[in-house]
Amino acid sequence: MAYKKSHVLERFFERHKRFHRCCLQYNRRKGMKIHRLREDFADFLESLEANGKALILMSLLTIMVMAVITMAVFFLSVKGKEEVMVPNVVGKELSAALLEMQVKELYPKLQMKYSNFVDDKGTVLEQSPPAGSIVKAGRRINLVVSRGAVIDTVKDYVGQKIDSVKLDLQSLFTGYTRPLIVLDENFSYEFNEQEEGTILWQDPAPDTKISDPIVLKVGLSKGSQYDKVKIPSLENLSLNDTLLVMNRTKLLYDFSFRTPELDEGIGRVVSQLPVGDTYVNAYSRVSVVFAFPEDMEENGLIYGVFKETLQEFPYAVELKLEAILPEGDRYALVQFYHLGGNVSIPYAVARGTELVLSISNKEAARFLVD
Known part of the structure; x- marks a missing residue:
């Protein structure tokens, strides 16, 4: 047993000596490498110090060449296409x-x-x-x-109302210095079963080719020569109901007013002439009298009759009276057909309201109720 222990210890010390020798050898080699690196770096510094001027000149030359190339590219790009x-x-x-x-x-x-x-x-x-x-x-x-002209032939206008044809031509040639179709407004009129203002004939005829601006002449209907209308009975109707009747009948109303008598209601019709339920020619005149308050104001409303004298028309045209309230709201009081001349329309509106009369959607007169 003592021999075996001695043998094991000898082997252990032998291995330890070998490991110690290896460590010494490794340290010597490592030291030699570091020494060599230091020597190489020292040699590089000496070389750099000896050749520094040449290196600097080479760097400057490289920068100058690159600058020349950059400038050339820049000027070529600026010059661009011819x-x-x-x-x-x-x-x-x-x-x-x-x-x-x-x-x-x-x-x-x-x-x-x-x-x-x-x-x-x-x-x-x-x-x-x-x-x-x-x-x-x-x-x-x-x-x-x-693209050429907006149209190249004359359209068929026969059977259309003259007002709609006017609007159609106006919108068709908006912005044109020389419209291709100019409407001759010296119309020819004749009695006909067609409604007033309806086109009966045209010259040039439909489908005529357009090569230069043309003048369009048309003939219009004056309505039936024997067209009879029954006069409605208006007595005791309110102002608003009377305006509704105006819109439905082919009659011309002349309105006036007086202060109420006895039990007559304010804002109601008190008399008319001719009387109701009689027949007259279309667009005959009917006189209507209202009862209005003495000071022309009642329940915050101002009463009155809007009056305007228009040119006389050969056929009935559309009239419209609108009210513009002080707050800016706008609404139509009445819309009807009229032959022109004296026009009168009753109203009851708030103070400060502006009344606007238009003919075929074109403003003709204004009146401020005050």
């Missing part, structure tokens, strides 16, 4: 205009619109930039090209 003069293509056919643009390496941007003349179709009307401008090749040039 400059060209914009040609004049206004009045030319679109195909010819496009060829001229292509030669100049310009690119058109097209906008289509209607023009005054049928023959303008496909022609350049405007250009931007204008002719003679200096631009770079590749620039877009705005061209306005004609």
